Amino acid sequence: MVTSPKRVPVPAGLSRDQLHEIHYYLCLTRSFDERLRNLYRQGKVIGGLYSSLGQEGESVASAYALRDGDILSPLIRNLGSMLVRGARPVEILRQYMAKATGPTGGREMNIHFNDLQLGYLGQISHLGDMVTVMAGIALSFKLRQEKRVGLVYVGDGATSTGAFHEGVNFAAVQRAPLVVIVEHNGYAYSTPTARQTAVERLADKALAYGVPSETVDGNDVLAVYEATQRAVARARDGGGVTLLEFVTYRRRGHAEHDDQGYQPTEEIAAWEANDPIVRFEQQLTSRGWASPSDLAATATRVTAELDQAVADSENDPAPDPESALGGVYATPPPTVQRSPLTAYRAPTSDA
Amino acid sequence: MPEVTYLEALRDGMREELERDDRVFILGEDIGIYGGAFKVTDGFLDRFGPNRIVDTPISEAAIVGAAAGAAHMGMRPIAEMQFIDFISCAYDILTNYVATARYRAGLGTPIVVRGPSGGFVRGGPFHSQMPEAAFFHTPGLKLVAPATARDAKGLIKAAVRDDDPVIYFEHKYLYRRIKEDLPEGEEILTPIGSARVAREGTDLSIITWSAMVWKVLEAAEQLEREDGASVEVIDLRTLIPMDDDAVMATVRKTNRVLVVHEDTRTGGIAGEITARINEHAFEWLDAPVRRVTAHDTPLPYAPTLEDYVLPQAEDVVAAARWLLAY
Numbered sequence: 001m002v003t004s005p006k007r008v009p010v011p012a013g014l015s016r017d018q019l020h021e022i023h024y025y026l027c028l029t030r031s032f033d034e035r036l037r038n039l040y041r042q043g044k045v046i047g048g049l050y051s052s053l054g055q056e057g058e059s060v061a062s063a064y065a066l067r068d069g070d071i072l073s074p075l076i077r078n079l080g081s082m083l084v085r086g087a088r089p090v091e092i093l094r095q096y097m098a099k100a101t102g103p104t105g106g107r108e109m110n111i112h113f114n115d116l117q118l119g120y121l122g123q124i125s126h127l128g129d130m131v132t133v134m135a136g137i138a139l140s141f142k143l144r145q146e147k148r149v150g151l152v153y154v155g156d157g158a159t160s161t162g163a164f165h166e167g168v169n170f171a172a173v174q175r176a177p178l179v180v181i182v183e184h185n186g187y188a189y190s191t192p193t194a195r196q197t198a199v200e201r202l203a204d205k206a207l208a209y210g211v212p213s214e215t216v217d218g219n220d221v222l223a224v225y226e227a228t229q230r231a232v233a234r235a236r237d238g239g240g241v242t243l244l245e246f247v248t249y250r251r252r253g254h255a256e257h258d259d260q261g262y263q264p265t266e267e268i269a270a271w272e273a274n275d276p277i278v279r280f281e282q283q284l285t286s287r288g289w290a291s292p293s294d295l296a297a298t299a300t301r302v303t304a305e306l307d308q309a310v311a312d313s314e315n316d317p318a319p320d321p322e323s324a325l326g327g328v329y330a331t332p333p334p335t336v337q338r339s340p341l342t343a344y345r346a347p348t349s350d351a
Numbered sequence: 352m353p354e355v356t357y358l359e360a361l362r363d364g365m366r367e368e369l370e371r372d373d374r375v376f377i378l379g380e381d382i383g384i385y386g387g388a389f390k391v392t393d394g395f396l397d398r399f400g401p402n403r404i405v406d407t408p409i410s411e412a413a414i415v416g417a418a419a420g421a422a423h424m425g426m427r428p429i430a431e432m433q434f435i436d437f438i439s440c441a442y443d444i445l446t447n448y449v450a451t452a453r454y455r456a457g458l459g460t461p462i463v464v465r466g467p468s469g470g471f472v473r474g475g476p477f478h479s480q481m482p483e484a485a486f487f488h489t490p491g492l493k494l495v496a497p498a499t500a501r502d503a504k505g506l507i508k509a510a511v512r513d514d515d516p517v518i519y520f521e522h523k524y525l526y527r528r529i530k531e532d533l534p535e536g537e538e539i540l541t542p543i544g545s546a547r548v549a550r551e552g553t554d555l556s557i558i559t560w561s562a563m564v565w566k567v568l569e570a571a572e573q574l575e576r577e578d579g580a581s582v583e584v585i586d587l588r589t590l591i592p593m594d595d596d597a598v599m600a601t602v603r604k605t606n607r608v609l610v611v612h613e614d615t616r617t618g619g620i621a622g623e624i625t626a627r628i629n630e631h632a633f634e635w636l637d638a639p640v641r642r643v644t645a646h647d648t649p650l651p652y653a654p655t656l657e658d659y660v661l662p663q664a665e666d667v668v669a670a671a672r673w674l675l676a677y
Contacts, residue, residue: 108455116423122456126447132416133448139417140424143402163412170413328454328490330514333544333592
């Protein structure tokens with residue numbers, strides 16, 4: 001006997017279309033990550049590749065809770081957050097493949113780029129630093145009485161840094177409209193959380209700053225969305241900083257070169273069985289918010305978009321070597337214009 | 352014409368910029384009610400309110416990081432380091448985040464980071480530093496170090512208006528020791544990247560900046576008086592971008608060069624100036640370029656020790672005589 005799924009009201013103030021859109025970003029993020037790994041194996045993505053496999057749920061759902069005008073600062077595994085804010089797959093691919101056409105012209109790698117109009121600020125690799133910068137962005141919203149919110153992602157490892165402490169404390173004292181998301185994915189490179197910090201719950205660190213916090217199942221898309229929405233609303237209404245801990249798991253190594261031998265296989269398997277996208281799709285279909293054909297249509301759309309993005313990027317040119325110069329200052333100082341690299345490089349150099 | 356101190360000129364410059372442009376605000380430790388450790392921002396909280404004069408926790412990294420974030424949003428922050436010695440706590444943010452932002456991300460970061468710098472005040476190892484060389488090596492930052500009240504005002508105003516991050520080294524020894532007539536109503540802007548001839552001369556050039564300008568001028572007077580030597584003194588005012596044209600012009604004029612700085616010797620800026628002269632004006636030299644700098648030690652507290660470590664006018668005179676006799 002075939003039973004039609006029972007209809008459950010759509011949660012968290014989301015429309016059915018919005019649920020479908022969240023699902024689209026989840027699928028796009030995961031498929032994109034697979035494409036990137038393929039391109040990495042082909043030697044087209046160079047440098048490091050940091051997979052977001054398993055963390056798509058919290059990444060997409062938290063970014064989805066922001067509005068136009070808000071700004072987030074992603075971490076290396078927040079490909080999904082970037083896509084939600086409007087970063088286009090083709091430009092991300094150009095960046096990963098170090099193309100002249102990429103958003104930084106080959107100067108920076110992976111998702112280290114920004115578009116403040118769309119609302120994302122590129123990170124640097126020094127973990128925790130972006131908390132201080134986002135504290136300043138949020139402070140500017142407060143000083144100018146703009147109803148905008150900043151959101152910054154850090155990992156469990158970054159909570160050990162001085163910059164994290166200074167940034168959260170500063171923003172808390174200023175009551176700046178900032179949401180601090182700690183993505184607790186179990187490992188900082190090979191270091192498990194227990195060797196990173198002596199607290200059990202990373203959210204407990206909020207106590208030291210006098211800000212509210214929540215620990216959330218990071219693989220529960222709707223729980224993440226609702227918690228972020230609460231924190232964003234609090235920030236927008238003048239309530240200052242909230243620290244959210246999303247408990248999730250890094251299912252691949254630190255980067256693709258890493259065989260993750262230090263992660264127990266049964267641990268990885270347990271988190272594979274707790275996949276955020278599978279869980280969300282089960283909710284969508286079992287509660288009547290989407291049909292299996294809706295999900296299939298999304299998968300088809302994602303494949304077509306990524307095929308097009310790869311085709312539009314993989315044959316783009318590498319940057320001209322001399323484009324490495326310039327752009328250090330708004331107006332090039334005379335010494336830079338003289339270009340010591342070219343002026344003084346030995347003529348026998350084969351560079 | 353009112354006579355103002357170096358400190359008052361700096362304060363006036365910031366006040367004028369705060370009045371001119373509502374994007375300008377100041378953040379730092381104890382700058383509000385207390386008016387700053389040296390009272391540089393005295394009266395600003397009453398005048399401009401807590402949204403323009405922002406007291407912060409003891410968090411140099413967060414102060415500079417937050418200034419950068421606010422600058423990305425279109426504001427023009429001035430971040431005060433209570434003593435410039437503590438800028439090392441923000442070294443990571445300044446060199447990795449701020450200095451690279453335009454190059455790697457196309458992001459303008461028009462911030463000014465300023466604070467009381469330098470020795471001669473018995474401040475000991477952590478309240479006397481002149482950490483210019485630590486930042487001189489980082490592309491993307493601009494460094495200024497005024498010696499006069501006029502430039503204290505002119506450079507802070509230019510720094511606030513600059514589209515790039517500027518570190519402004521104000522010398523605490525000069526705060527209340529020098530005065531100058533600065534006409535009210537005159538808009539004083541010292542161009543960043545432009546040196547100044549502090550004293551004309553024909554026999555020897557001494558290139559220096561900040562408080563050492565005054566020690567060098569004292570030495571130049573003595574050399575004129577006792578040796579009949581005509582010494583030219585160049586006050587660089589800006590360290591990055593350096594006014595190479597002014598440096599080479601004085602080399603071509605006098606053919607003998609002494610570089611004097613308060614910072615320690617090894618890896619100090621005098622080495623770079625010497626190298627540039629070597630590359631661009633070697634054939635104009637009648638003698639090797641020489642340096643007078645602090646000794647390579649942390650800066651000690653006791654007056655006898657500090658005076659020994661820091662370069663003094665008599666050290667300048669001795670080096671100048673060696674060069675003049677070469």
